[in-house]
Amino acid sequence: MSTPPRQKRFTPADIGALKGVRPIVSLTAYTTPVARIMDNHCDLLLVGDSLGMVLYGLDTTVGVTMEMMIAHGQAVMRGAKRACVIVDLPFGSYQESKEQAFRNAVRLMKETGCDGVKLEGGAEMAETVEFLVSRGVPVFGHIGLMPQQVNTSGGYRSKGHSEAEQDKIRRDAKAIDEAGAFAMVIEGTVEPLAREITTTVKSATIGIGASPACDGQILVSDDMLGLFNEFKPRFVKHFAELANVIDKAVSDYAEEVKARTFPGPEHTFQVRPKK
Numbered sequence: 001m002s003t004p005p006r007q008k009r010f011t012p013a014d015i016g017a018l019k020g021v022r023p024i025v026s027l028t029a030y031t032t033p034v035a036r037i038m039d040n041h042c043d044l045l046l047v048g049d050s051l052g053m054v055l056y057g058l059d060t061t062v063g064v065t066m067e068m069m070i071a072h073g074q075a076v077m078r079g080a081k082r083a084c085v086i087v088d089l090p091f092g093s094y095q096e097s098k099e100q101a102f103r104n105a106v107r108l109m110k111e112t113g114c115d116g117v118k119l120e121g122g123a124e125m126a127e128t129v130e131f132l133v134s135r136g137v138p139v140f141g142h143i144g145l146m147p148q149q150v151n152t153s154g155g156y157r158s159k160g161h162s163e164a165e166q167d168k169i170r171r172d173a174k175a176i177d178e179a180g181a182f183a184m185v186i187e188g189t190v191e192p193l194a195r196e197i198t199t200t201v202k203s204a205t206i207g208i209g210a211s212p213a214c215d216g217q218i219l220v221s222d223d224m225l226g227l228f229n230e231f232k233p234r235f236v237k238h239f240a241e242l243a244n245v246i247d248k249a250v251s252d253y254a255e256e257v258k259a260r261t262f263p264g265p266e267h268t269f270q271v272r273p274k275k
């Protein structure tokens, strides 16, 4: 008896192996129905802590909790059949020690079934990345603009406009690459630096505001869908205008309710005739 081929999700190793082969397609995902759609087109889905801003209305990602990441990680896992799913470690869940990072990374993996975790940081996090990877936790790094450091870095500003900043990012990339991250997000930095890092590191570079030179690209899904309009970073392109679509639908609904044209006869139950 032959067993039917099982649809398997991309592993972190599969993602890393795409470097130099073809561009890696990734987006953030937070819910089951949207993950189902994205799963048809993306290699990697990131349950990003940006959910605090785009789903919960927080001003920054600092207030995001483990419980929020677990709930949305579980939702995305129910919708993803082939994409690699990575869940963000939220602010405060890994910076204290490598042991704390391991404990929370394992909790994310056990409670959601995800394929690995993402954490922000460069040289200062290299020891933690090495600790996790050597103990079975695939790590997606994140360097350049690090949103969880918004309160010490002077806001959401692109990085690498001075030699000193470029040197720091270069060292950060090297440190987490050598620590064993299978891939790294490079966020908000200048093109020549992103290109140089991409050609020097072993891990796959996934850019957001880091030029087309990276091994792949990621965007916050609510940004590219035109659903989040509180601010629009230079690196965002709207591939749809869903906020306008929703506004029109709700406005039409309100008009029909007021005019009593909705619900119509086809939406209304009548008593079934007796047989």
Ligand SMILES: Nc1nc(=O)c2c([nH]1)NC[C@@H]1CN(c3ccc(C(=O)N[C@@H](CCC(=O)O)C(=O)O)cc3)CN21
Pocket (backbone or CB within 6 Å): 050, 053, 054, 061, 145, 147, 156, 157, 158, 159, 188, 220, 222, 223, 228, 231, 232, 233, 234, 235
């Ligand atoms: N919806 C959303 N999209 C994101 O890309 C995102 C989040 N939320 N939340 C977490 C972080 C915050 N990010 C941000 C937020 C704002 C800018 C921004 O407005 N940047 C300006 C100024 C750049 C500069 O001064 O150098 C820009 O024009 O891009 C960039 C990244 C990226 N991440």
Ligand SMILES: CC(C)C(=O)C(=O)O
Pocket (backbone or CB within 6 Å): 028, 046, 047, 048, 049, 050, 051, 088, 142, 185, 208, 218, 219, 220
């Ligand atoms: C913007 C992406 C890379 C991210 O870190 C997030 O969604 O939190």
